[in-house]
Amino acid sequence: RKEVEQDPGPFNVPEGATVAFNCTYSNSASQSFFWYRQDCRKEPKLLMSVYSSGNEDGRFTAQLNRASQYISLLIRDSKLSDSATYLCVVTSGGFQKLVFGTGTRLLVSP
Amino acid sequence: NAGVTQTPKFQVLKTGQSMTLQCAQDMNHEYMSWYRQDPGMGLRLIHYSVGAGITDQGEVPNGYNVSRSTTEDFPLRLLSAAPSQTSVYFCASRSETGAYYEQYFGPGTRLTVT
Numbered sequence: 001r002k003e004v005e006q007d008p009g010p011f012n013v014p015e016g017a018t019v020a021f022n023c024t025y026s027n028s029a030s031q032s033f034f035w036y037r038q039d040c041r042k043e044p045k046l047l048m049s050v051y052s053s054g055n056e057d058g059r060f061t062a063q064l065n066r067a068s069q070y071i072s073l074l075i076r077d078s079k080l081s082d083s084a085t086y087l088c089v090v091t092s093g094g095f096q097k098l099v100f101g102t103g104t105r106l107l108v109s110p
Numbered sequence: 111n112a113g114v115t116q117t118p119k120f121q122v123l124k125t126g127q128s129m130t131l132q133c134a135q136d137m138n139h140e141y142m143s144w145y146r147q148d149p150g151m152g153l154r155l156i157h158y159s160v161g162a163g164i165t166d167q168g169e170v171p172n173g174y175n176v177s178r179s180t181t182e183d184f185p186l187r188l189l190s191a192a193p194s195q196t197s198v199y200f201c202a203s204r205s206e207t208g209a210y211y212e213q214y215f216g217p218g219t220r221l222t223v224t
Contacts, residue, residue: 044215098204
């Protein structure tokens with residue numbers, strides 16, 4: 001079983017739609033959680049950290065459910081520029097190595 | 111502010127050749143790492159370093175060597191290239207403030223081994 005699992009998508013949504021991605025992780029000892037964004041043929045970039053209490057950054061909301069070991073990302077009012085692959089990331093082991101999911105691809109259309 | 115830089119951007123090697131992928135960061139980060147990204151596999155950790163003189167293996171270290179003689183530089187050496195090493199390689203460095211991690215990636219090196 002992969003340590004971090006995501007639905008690869010693609011999720012095809014129209015502009016203005018709300019879309020949500022989930023990610024599950026297997027290591028109950030994981031302490032920190034993140035969403036990264038990766039544009040086509042570019043490097044991943046941090047989108048937001050995920051806190052136990054949930055957190056919001058503009059149109060983006062991230063939630064953590066430790067009991068069920070999943071993380072979610074909600075994007076409201078989708079823009080064309082949101083089209084990208086969203087990577088779920090958790091920390092693992094000594095030195096808190098980052099473990100990446102394979103990503104969920106989002107396509108926002110006009 | 112250069113951030114994390116990688117050279118070369120593209121490279122084609124023949125099976126059995128060796129080469130070094132260069133990585134440098136100017137943010138004074140202690141933690142640096144190398145990943146490879148393959149379709150359907152996500153980013154996989156090859157090697158990492160928690161400071162100058164300290165390196166350790168990640169998930170897929172075979173066929174690769176690293177060293178960390180300075181805080182800034184973290185080169186990745188392919189000892190004898192194989193077609194299975196065709197991939198996109200990302201170097202990253204990380205700032206750590208308590209439990210907060212922000213990992214910065216370089217632009218990547220696209221390697222093809224024929």
